Amino acid sequence: MIIVLKPDVTDKQIQYITERVTDLGLKSMVSKGIERTIIGVIGEEDKLRAQPLEAFPGVEKVIPILKPYKLASREFRPENTVIDVHGIKIGGKKIVVIAGPCAVENYDLLLEIAEKVKLAGASLLRGGAFKPRTSPYSFQGLGEEGLKYLHEAGKKTGMPVVTEVMDTKDIELVERYADVIQIGARNMQNFNLLKEVGLSKKPVLLKRGMMSTIKELLMSAEYILSNGNFNVILCERGIRTFEDYTRNTLDISSIPIIKQLSHLPVIVDPSHGTGKWDLVAPLSRAAVAAGADGLLVEVHSKPEEALSDGAQSLKPDKFSKSIEELRSIAAVIGREM
């Protein structure tokens, strides 16, 4: 950590800071430049991170040198983490597709969609039973009934299921039915929820918040990992920017960046990332080309009747065609689908 001092810092202030650093068992090195004096601190940076150094008299700014996450970092674990969900490997050579409707609406429709996405090449089934909706007047999901349908449709089609949990008190319930527990973008910094799924035995699909940096996503993963659950799948799903043509701006760069910084698998959700079904196919191609370990795609057989997010749902035939293209792109970069 580097502590940059103000031009008018006094010797007494410097002494106070260095003593404080020594108290924490760290070593400090004062270096007087022409225009600024800086203090370099050697030792466990975390000890110092907890101190409000910027509130110290004489301090201009504090610059951390190390990343604030550890367990999620590639330095902690150089090889890729591969997560096994009932035999399906996420993070390995094969690119995995998770597909299904935004919300579980009824059993028959869900099963119909499940069969179609399975046929097209999906490995896991997604569907929301608890839906985070901006308006209290929108459809909020079927709750436990939806979980049962999802579990049933997954069993029938031989696909493990992914579904979202929004509340710590629903974790046990969701764990009973889900194979992968999803933390939605709006809950990426719901730290209690992160801690609790960190205690779960089920893999966790952690979506990047629409207002969160890559570093913050990795810090949220760190919450789960540090509670003992190392099966975390990260998911890029678009960030909020000034561009209003799309619902969000899908940050394709985050894929190779996350692969550099972390050992965790990263998948992409082009449906939420764009909000428009006709952008899902080109952005899926882009995601795979950029190195994503998987895709999370909303598919609905009658999007114009969907109770949630119809505008961004692909029809099964378009989904199927999209998977074909992706297969060829995967091959180019030495992967499979």
Place this chain on the structure above:
Amino acid sequence: MIIVLKPDVTDKQIQYITERVTDLGLKSMVSKGIERTIIGVIGEEDKLRAQPLEAFPGVEKVIPILKPYKLASREFRPENTVIDVHGIKIGGKKIVVIAGPCAVENYDLLLEIAEKVKLAGASLLRGGAFKPRTSPYSFQGLGEEGLKYLHEAGKKTGMPVVTEVMDTKDIELVERYADVIQIGARNMQNFNLLKEVGLSKKPVLLKRGMMSTIKELLMSAEYILSNGNFNVILCERGIRTFEDYTRNTLDISSIPIIKQLSHLPVIVDPSHGTGKWDLVAPLSRAAVAAGADGLLVEVHSKPEEALSDGAQSLKPDKFSKSIEELRSIAAVIGREM
């Protein structure tokens, strides 16, 4: 609601859409322009809002005319909502100051700060017992112990207390000690939490998410109101932008906008909004000048030892001086402190 159709829309598609509108008990009016045909829909817009109209064949875009929130709107209730917290009125003529440390650290320090902010002119005491921290390795708050200290310090100094709840399962606990329940910025769209505090009898201080629009803030308030709790205080605390000199960009414009759109009181948190103690005084002046109903300020007697957010905490003497200035500005715009 206005449905704008694609240039190549067919008569059959138009018919399908208008039939659908009629099915919902609404009236449609087709209007053919030179370059576009549009369908105007008359009736309860909410019925249509739930339909994924943008997924219909032939539809280019859908433009809502009405605001998606009702109970929170100024149209629903033209006069200002004034919330009574043990005799202190929030939203009335008097501008209210809520002050205290970011986190409750220990009882003696809390009491010392409480006495000082009371003396300087604060009406309510703030302090966190549950702290949402980006890193799992940072101080997470004292939990129930902190709530007890806060309650005790509030009683001793005669100030109602405001504290954050982060989890639905802690609501009962927090309600027991708090006079106002705070929903933090990261939980502004934790919809389960909103619903549950909507069932509480205690007033709720709802902070704007750092990447949420004013409309979304009002939608989140709608969640609380529609569950029966009309005592909602909104709080602007800065939004995330590309400017990185400050922790957030305090959106002062949101104050007069919220006063136009809603009857709910709005207060400002210049401490989180800037992240720097030396910007708190000028931004407090700006907030009061722009019409805020109150301020939420972090004050700490030893910021350089604070366990959380020391860099943005004012010392009691600076806080006291700031309140003096604000008193004069309040007078200019016909208010009091």
Place this chain on the structure above:
Amino acid sequence: MIIVLKPDVTDKQIQYITERVTDLGLKSMVSKGIERTIIGVIGEEDKLRAQPLEAFPGVEKVIPILKPYKLASREFRPENTVIDVHGIKIGGKKIVVIAGPCAVENYDLLLEIAEKVKLAGASLLRGGAFKPRTSPYSFQGLGEEGLKYLHEAGKKTGMPVVTEVMDTKDIELVERYADVIQIGARNMQNFNLLKEVGLSKKPVLLKRGMMSTIKELLMSAEYILSNGNFNVILCERGIRTFEDYTRNTLDISSIPIIKQLSHLPVIVDPSHGTGKWDLVAPLSRAAVAAGADGLLVEVHSKPEEALSDGAQSLKPDKFSKSIEELRSIAAVIGREM
């Protein structure tokens, strides 16, 4: 255009507005809903666009139905525009690569890089003679000398050259040496410059501003087109967001969106879009997979000695390897390189 009126609008106000609309030779239709009255306007929307309707008493908001650009739109010209630069087609089946150093530094180095990128598969040579630099103390480019070197290196290697013009008074000079005139991101809304290159006979490469929407990019293209120059190549090069790991956030979604909205070719600059050389290859793959008509890549044989943007420049061997991958991806989506 739809004019949404305030809830308390008076009949006199409505009459005033409709008369005004009639004065412009347009037709208005008043439609009274339950909560709002709206006025639909039929006729040439542009006539109305120039009116400050939102300043009229009784008006709540004004919603345009049509896109504000015409000549740049796909509706104006359904087929793709293909631009011919000395026999090289941009916007056709073949994906075009423009490569070279950020700034022209000296002739020998430029020629060396030019030969290498040509060999690797580039069709056009890029290089800056006028450099927009944030700091007045940074290298500002060689000016006319740089243009001469560039022209010479282009002739020697058989590649047309692309270079930036920053000032209307340099247009004649730049036209003399360049085959394609580049308008940089910071000048995307330098409207005088746009008008002047609109009068040029040379194709224009127009970069998206880092804080400009896609609509604004197309409006800037409209400036050039409406002055008579239809040879405009659009370029996505990243937008400014809160994410600070990359220099900008490359908006890959903009590629399929621009292809939907406009007939103009669109290329991508992954070097500026990310600011890091090790992200250039994966983002190039993503851009091609998403449908880009070309790439603009910074290549430098000694990035660590470059006078500008060394950190984002690829070395020739990495560039060459990247082109190989792209060739295969292009084939998947029915294109060539």
Place this chain on the structure above:
Amino acid sequence: MIIVLKPDVTDKQIQYITERVTDLGLKSMVSKGIERTIIGVIGEEDKLRAQPLEAFPGVEKVIPILKPYKLASREFRPENTVIDVHGIKIGGKKIVVIAGPCAVENYDLLLEIAEKVKLAGASLLRGGAFKPRTSPYSFQGLGEEGLKYLHEAGKKTGMPVVTEVMDTKDIELVERYADVIQIGARNMQNFNLLKEVGLSKKPVLLKRGMMSTIKELLMSAEYILSNGNFNVILCERGIRTFEDYTRNTLDISSIPIIKQLSHLPVIVDPSHGTGKWDLVAPLSRAAVAAGADGLLVEVHSKPEEALSDGAQSLKPDKFSKSIEELRSIAAVIGREM
């Protein structure tokens, strides 16, 4: 400057970097920590800033310690710069109001507005003769004719005039008529324009770009200062964010920040900053309360007929009332109007 090295950096790489630093006449200090080695560089940071250090093998990131601007900094000149425009002081104790229409439309209307704003308390007259408009089909300003009207109206009412220049080739023309030359937000990084007004004898009003950080604004000021013109007035006019209720988000925090970082005066444009006339008064109060040295306000006697920006223009009576309030607020913070 601090150079942070990669965990796997080799001794040879470290040696190469330190040699390079020595070649530039600077001193380097290598400091090996537990997880990272860093190199601190002592000496003129600017020499190193020009080097693409991040492109060096073994370098993870480079952290500058000093601000990249010098002449614009408070450290270079601790006391406030006060700019004298024909006897009107900008940056002194008195807060200055610059008002007038967005665009000069005709002489009579301009004179009418000028007389009214003068009466209300404005000291300078604003009005655009060259208008940067997003659409090529919008009113582009009257050009020289507009400049003449403005000059004439200024003379008649005894107010110096402020007007925008958009093109280097118009500088001489604008200088002839204007007392203060304005650089608009879209031209904040039109570096040639900055250099040229840096050679002018007239004061320059430099608006912050909607996509620019405070640091970049100061770098652009540095362009002007380093060319010899020290009479630069900075202007906050709103930045682009995701919030779409207002045209821009007025960054009130930038006022006290700029006063800390720089000696230059800073004024605020609440008209462009919000885009809505009914937000101009509260935001003007906020700006003055936060310490602005002046205001730039659009006033129009018939906003509903204005050829540009009618929706954000105040009527003269509202403007006059607003100035009254501001006078009292100015007094609170020890200033005058």
